[in-house]
Each structure stands twice: as structure tokens, then as C-alpha cells.
Amino acid sequence: MKTYKQLFSELSELKRSALIPFFVIGDPDFETSLRIVKTSIDAGADVLELGIPFSDPIADGPTIQKADIRARNCGMNIQKAMEFVRKVKDYRDIPIGLLMYYNLIYQYGTEKFFKDCYQAGVNSVLVADLSIDDADEITSPAAKAGLDTVFMVTPNTDPKRMKLIASKTTGFIYTVSVLGVTGSREKLSDTIEGLVGKLKKLTDVPVCVGFGISKPEHAAAVASAGADGVIIGSKIVGLIESNLGNKEKMLAEISTFLGDVKVALEHQSN
Amino acid sequence: MKYKGRFGDYGGFYVPEVLMAVLEELEEAFYRFYEDERFVSELAKLSKDYAGRPSPLYHAKRFSEYVGFKVYLKREDLLHGGAHKVNNTLGQGLLAKYMGKNKLIAETGAGQHGLATAMIGALFGMETKIFMGVIDIERQSVNVHKMKLCGAEVIPIEGGTGTLKDAINDALRYWTAHVTDTFYLFGSACGPHPYPTIVKHFQSCIGKEARQQCLDQIGKLPDMVVACVGGGSNAIGIFSGFMDDKDVKLIGVEAGGRSLSSGKHAATLVAGKVGILHGAKSYLLQDKEGQVHETESISAGLDYPAVGPEHCLLKDTGRAEYVAAEDSDVLDAFELLSKTEGILPALESSHALAFLCSQKGKLDSDTIAVVNLSGRGDKDVSIVEERRPLEN
Numbered sequence: 075m076k077t078y079k080q081l082f083s084e085l086s087e088l089k090r091s092a093l094i095p096f097f098v099i100g101d102p103d104f105e106t107s108l109r110i111v112k113t114s115i116d117a118g119a120d121v122l123e124l125g126i127p128f129s130d131p132i133a134d135g136p137t138i139q140k141a142d143i144r145a146r147n148c149g150m151n152i153q154k155a156m157e158f159v160r161k162v163k164d165y166r167d168i169p170i171g172l173l174m175y176y177n178l179i180y181q182y183g184t185e186k187f188f189k190d191c192y193q194a195g196v197n198s199v200l201v202a203d204l205s206i207d208d209a210d211e212i213t214s215p216a217a218k219a220g221l222d223t224v225f226m227v228t229p230n231t232d233p234k235r236m237k238l239i240a241s242k243t244t245g246f247i248y249t250v251s252v253l254g255v256t257g258s259r260e261k262l263s264d265t266i267e268g269l270v271g272k273l274k275k276l277t278d279v280p281v282c283v284g285f286g287i288s289k290p291e292h293a294a295a296v297a298s299a300g301a302d303g304v305i306i307g308s309k310i311v312g313l314i315e316s317n318l319g320n321k322e323k324m325l326a327e328i329s330t331f332l333g334d335v336k337v338a339l340e341h342q343s344n
Numbered sequence: 345m346k347y348k349g350r351f352g353d354y355g356g357f358y359v360p361e362v363l364m365a366v367l368e369e370l371e372e373a374f375y376r377f378y379e380d381e382r383f384v385s386e387l388a389k390l391s392k393d394y395a396g397r398p399s400p401l402y403h404a405k406r407f408s409e410y411v412g413f414k415v416y417l418k419r420e421d422l423l424h425g426g427a428h429k430v431n432n433t434l435g436q437g438l439l440a441k442y443m444g445k446n447k448l449i450a451e452t453g454a455g456q457h458g459l460a461t462a463m464i465g466a467l468f469g470m471e472t473k474i475f476m477g478v479i480d481i482e483r484q485s486v487n488v489h490k491m492k493l494c495g496a497e498v499i500p501i502e503g504g505t506g507t508l509k510d511a512i513n514d515a516l517r518y519w520t521a522h523v524t525d526t527f528y529l530f531g532s533a534c535g536p537h538p539y540p541t542i543v544k545h546f547q548s549c550i551g552k553e554a555r556q557q558c559l560d561q562i563g564k565l566p567d568m569v570v571a572c573v574g575g576g577s578n579a580i581g582i583f584s585g586f587m588d589d590k591d592v593k594l595i596g597v598e599a600g601g602r603s604l605s606s607g608k609h610a611a612t613l614v615a616g617k618v619g620i621l622h623g624a625k626s627y628l629l630q631d632k633e634g635q636v637h638e639t640e641s642i643s644a645g646l647d648y649p650a651v652g653p654e655h656c657l658l659k660d661t662g663r664a665e666y667v668a669a670e671d672s673d674v675l676d677a678f679e680l681l682s683k684t685e686g687i688l689p690a691l692e693s694s695h696a697l698a699f700l701c702s703q704k705g706k707l708d709s710d711t712i713a714v715v716n717l718s719g720r721g722d723k724d725v726s727i728v729e730e731r732r733p734l735e736n
Contacts, residue, residue: 129504176620182633204358226361
């Protein structure tokens with residue numbers, strides 16, 4: 075199974091940032107969701123961030139809330155998500171990070187959850203509502219199962235805390251570019267360059283940036299600021315939402331958009 | 345964070361990283377000011393002159409006659425705004441002022457906390473936004489209008505079931521994007537640390553007063569203290585005064601909705617399972633996969649699938665007992681207090697009264713029960729009218 079370490083060192087030799095699309099597993103249904111993910115791999119995705127839908131996603135804006143509802147309406151749950159991950163891994167050995175809320179893991183049973191994740195081929199699990207202070211509730215079962223850790227840093231995380239977060243991260247740091255929830259934004263936050271710079275000085279752990287990145291030029295700007303990866307969620311989830319009646323068009327638009335971002339990233343050697 | 349904010353294993357701060365800095369700031373400010381002389385005296389003055397504290401303890405003799413034992417009502421319904429909520433909004437509002445924040449946001453279910461926040465926004469000249477589910481806006485339209493009259497903006501939340509849970513989701517999302525200048529005035533003794541501690545602190549005046557009033561008026565402590573529990577702020581407020589009086593039974597009454605067996609209720613402590621929602625570990629109404637259930641109750645203020653973490657601990661240790669009252673019994677209790685005492689209780693508080701009615705004939709006549717009459721029922725008249733039309 076390809077690790078983050080292998081991937082980021084490959085990309086670093088190529089002087090390229092990773093393209094990391096985010097999807098909610100099962101949005102709008104299991105089969106279409108799988109086709110979407112395969113399309114994104116063909117379009118150049120280097121890592122996948124996949125969400126498991128929750129009833130109360132407090133870190134997510136309207137676009138991903140709606141995706142969660144679509145996925146839940148077709149019965150998505152942890153077992154089915156594991157089956158989904160296995161199918162993606164059969165298609166391509168690509169690192170996969172899950173992004174989800176703590177209660178689902180807690181009810182499933184933390185140890186069993188991480189064991190099942192590893193067996194399915196998951197590389198890491200980012201728990202949106204578990205801060206670094208309580209991270210020990212998951213870090214030891216995750217490490218025991220063989221998973222990497224991914225934690226968030228936000229523009230209001232102080233440097234001392236950044237160091238603590240970096241010290242507990244073995245995968246990559248998910249850097250949130252803005253104060254706020256997930257969602258496409260017209261303009262890229264002007265604090266992001268400074269934030270990435272600060273993190274790169276503090277740690278050797280790869281730094282990826284997400285939230286609000288919705289254009290190829292945003293991705294290029296984030297890469298040139300030194301980010302090791304660019305995470306794009308709401309923008310492409312929005313392409314699913316606006317093309318629910320025409321799946322071929324949906325896949326084509328996602329493919330074109332990710333292709334454009336890929337080109338922008340390739341031209342931006344860092 | 346300086347403290348863990350745990351009650352046993354319950355509570356904590358299960359929030360996205362972006363909220364950690366602002367919760368730390370809030371914790372620091374609370375512990376800096378809550379015993380500060382100037383803060384305490386300013387709050388005491390406002391509690392008296394603006395809110396109307398102390399609230400009376402009233403021996404409801406005709407209601408007592410009906411149930412067959414002595415019932416005393418802690419009259420939080422007489423406070424400004426018509427509910428205990430003002431104790432907390434004054435305290436947190438003043439804290440916001442001391443912290444130099446000039447914008448308030450709050451969630452509301454029944455509209456009582458929203459109204460109490462809107463009042464304080466007007467009092468301190470702060471821009472106020474109230475997040476409220478669309479279903480609750482419909483069933484509590486009078487309170488919505490009152491909030492607007494106080495100058496607050498009421499933001500309708502369409503998501504989920506359009507009730508309190510969804511209002512909290514969106515208030516948290518809004519806060520995430522406006523942490524620098526906005527104070528989130530949380531309404532119940534739940535949510536992430538430090539809110540359960542802060543809300544309990546500002547509501548503990550209820551229990552302190554009630555205990556002293558019992559000693560002064562009855563000459564002894566009551567046998568039981570009864571309060572309704574949604575998130576649990578009025579209950580923890582009155583319980584806190586009697587916590588060390590081991591002979592005083594503490595009873596929390598949750599919303600039994602249509603019935604427990606129908607699944608259409610909000611009786612979190614009675615029927616829930618431990619989980620994590622809105623920043624805290626607590627009992628939670630959820631399916632086996634951890635998706636949070638939609639709740640149902642005649643009272644918007646109790647229509648919530650989680651509960652304050654300290655109540656969870658009190659349940660586990662047995663210090664407090666939690667039961668549920670169904671909608672139809674709640675309506676009976678509402679009508680009974682109105683008829684026997686001329687006091688219209690809030691449907692939330694009517695849950696506590698319904699428990700007393702269920703004890704009719706089961707308790708000695710010299711039993712003394714203190715009930716937290718946490719709010720008045722004017723806001724609920726149209727709901728009662730619809731469910732129990734009068735004959736003439």
C-alpha cells in the first residue's frame with residue numbers, strides 16, 4: 075500500500091504539489107460515487123480525501139451538508155464506506171484519508187474502526203471534531219492499526235500549538251486556509267502564504283491546504299506558497315450537485331476541472 | 345485549555361480546531377472575571393434591577409391540595425423575559441462586555457433564550473443575531489416578534505428538522521467564521537467546555553435562593569427538588585443549591601413526547617446512549633451507527649437530542665433521578681396549574697409539574713416538593729389552544 079511518505083517524497087523530487095480532491099462517499103449514490111472517484115484518479119488525483127456522512131457536520135458549509143444528506147439517503151455507513159475504499163484501492167493504489175466526525179467512530183468502536191480502516195486500505199483518518207488535546211483517544215489505536223495521523227491547523231492556531239500538532243502528525247497537516255467552514259470562495263485567503271511559511275519553518279511534516287480553494291489559480295498560488303498538497307472539496311462536490319440529472323456531464327465537468335488544476339500545479343514548480 | 349471540562353467522562357471540548365482558540369479565550373475570561381468584585385457587583389445590580397431577582401418561592405396551596413402533598417414553586421417565570429434564561433444571558437452578556445466583544449450570537453428553541461439574548465443585546469447596545477429553526481419560528485412566532493422588537497436579527501435555519509439542534513449547528517458554523525469579534529452566548533448547560541460550567545454558574549442563583557427561602561419560609565429543606573431537563577440549565581441551576589443536601593431528592597423530567605415506545609420524544613437521559621454531539625460527550629438520542637435522531641416534543645425548549653454533561657454524571661452516580669413526561673400529561677399539568685393557581689406555566693416547566701401529578705396519592709401529605717417553574721406559558725397559549733380547544 076502506498077504511504078503518504080512515499081507519495082510526498084516522489085512529488086518532492088518532481089517539485090510538484092499533490093492534487094487532493096475531496097468527496098463524500100456515496101454522493102449521490104454508491105455506484106456513481108465510485109465512478110466519480112475513479113474519474114478523479116484518471117484526471118490526476120494524487121491522494122483522496124473521502125468523507126463519511128454525518129447527521130450534524132458542524133465544520134461543513136451548505137455544499138457538503140447537502141452531499142452528506144444525499145449520501146445518507148442512499149444508506150451510506152462505515153461498513154459500506156470500507157467496501158468503497160476497497161474498490162477504489164482495487165482500481166489504483168492511491169493514499170486515502172478519511173474525514174469524519176467522532177461520534178460515528180465512537181459508536182462503531184474505536185479499535186475495531188481503525189483495524190477495519192487499515193484492512194480496507196485507508197491511510198489516515200481526520201476527525202473534524204477532535205482537537206489535538208483529546209487526540210490520544212484515537213492516536214494510539216490508529217498507530218496500533220498501522221494508520222498515519224492527520225490533524226488540522228487553522229489561521230488562529232498559535233505557534234506553540236502548531237508545534238504540538240506537528241509532533242503528533244505522521245501523515246500531513248491539513249491546513250485550513252480561512253476562519254470558517256468548508257465552502258467555495260471567490261478569493262483565496264491572503265493569510266495562507268504566511269501560515270504555510272510558518273508551518274514549513276516549524277516542521278518537516280507535509281503541509282496540505284484546504285477550505286475555499288475553488289479555482290486552478292488558487293491551487294497554483296497555494297502551491298507556490300510552499301504547500302505540499304492542495305485539497306479541493308466544495309467546488310467539486312458542487313459540480314456533483316449541479317449535475318445530478320446528467321451523470322455523464324457531471325463526470326466530464328469534474329474531470330475537466332481537476333485536469334485544469336493539475337496543469338496549474340504542474341506549471342507551478344515549487 | 346486550563347481545565348478539561350469533564351464531569352466524570354462526560355463533557356470535554358469536541359470541536360474543530362478553529363474553535364479551540366476562542367474557547368480558550370472564553371475560559372480564561374470567565375475565570376478572570378467571575379469572582380471579580382466589579383463584575384460580581386455589576387451583575388448583582390442588574391439581576392435585581394433589570395431581571396427582577398430574587399424570584400419568590402410560592403406555596404401553591406390549591407395545586408398542592410390536588411396532588412396531595414406540599415408543592416412550592418420557584419417563580420423564575422416572574423423574571424424579566426418570562427424565564428430563567430435571563431440569569432445566564434445577563435452573566436454571559438456582561439462577560440462579553442468585559443471581554444470587549446460587541447456582537448452576540450445565540451441559538452434558541454422555544455425562543456426564550458433568544459429573547460433573553462436579544463434583551464441583553466439591546467441593554468448593552470450589541471449587535472445580536474439569533475439562530476432559530478424554521479419549525480420553532482413557526483410554533484413560537486410571538487417570541488420571534490419580541491426578539492425583533494429588541495433589535496435582534498432572527499436567522500431562520502432550514503437544515504435538518506428545523507429545531508434547536510440545527511440552530512446550534514448553524515450558530516457554531518457562523519461562529520467559526522466570526523470568532524474574532526463575536527461572542528457566542530450559549531443558552532444551556534451543555535455544549536463544549538467551558539459552557540456547561542459557565543451556564544451552571546450563572547444559573548446557580550436559583551438554587552442558592554431557593555434553599556434559603558425553604559429555610560426561611562418552611563423552616564426546613566424540601567424532600568425533593570423537581571425541574572424539567574432539555575439541555576438542563578434550569579435544572580442544574582436549582583439542583584446546584586441542594587447538591588450537598590443528600591436527603592433532598594433531585595428529579596429531572598425530560599420530554600417524553602408522544603411516548604417513549606413510539607420513539608418520538610426527547611428523553612435523552614432516560615432513553616439515550618453515550619455519544620458526542622455539539623462539542624460534548626453526553627447521553628445522546630441516536631441510531632446504532634451514531635447518526636443523531638430527530639426528536640419530538642410539544643415544548644420547543646426541550647426538543648434536543650443531547651443533554652448537559654453534569655446531568656449525565658448525576659444520573660450515573662444516582663445523585664439525581666431522571667424521568668420522562670409525555671405530551672398529554674404535560675398538557676394536563678399545564679391546565680391544572682392554570683386552573684388551580686391562575687399561573688400559566690411554560691410547556692417546558694409543565695413537564696416538572698406533570699411528574700408531580702404522577703405522584704398523586706403516592707406520597708405522604710407532609711412531603712415537600714420544590715418545583716422550578718422555569719418559565720411562563722404565555723408563549724405556549726396558541727399551542728395549547730390547538731391541542732386542547734376550549735368548549736366555549
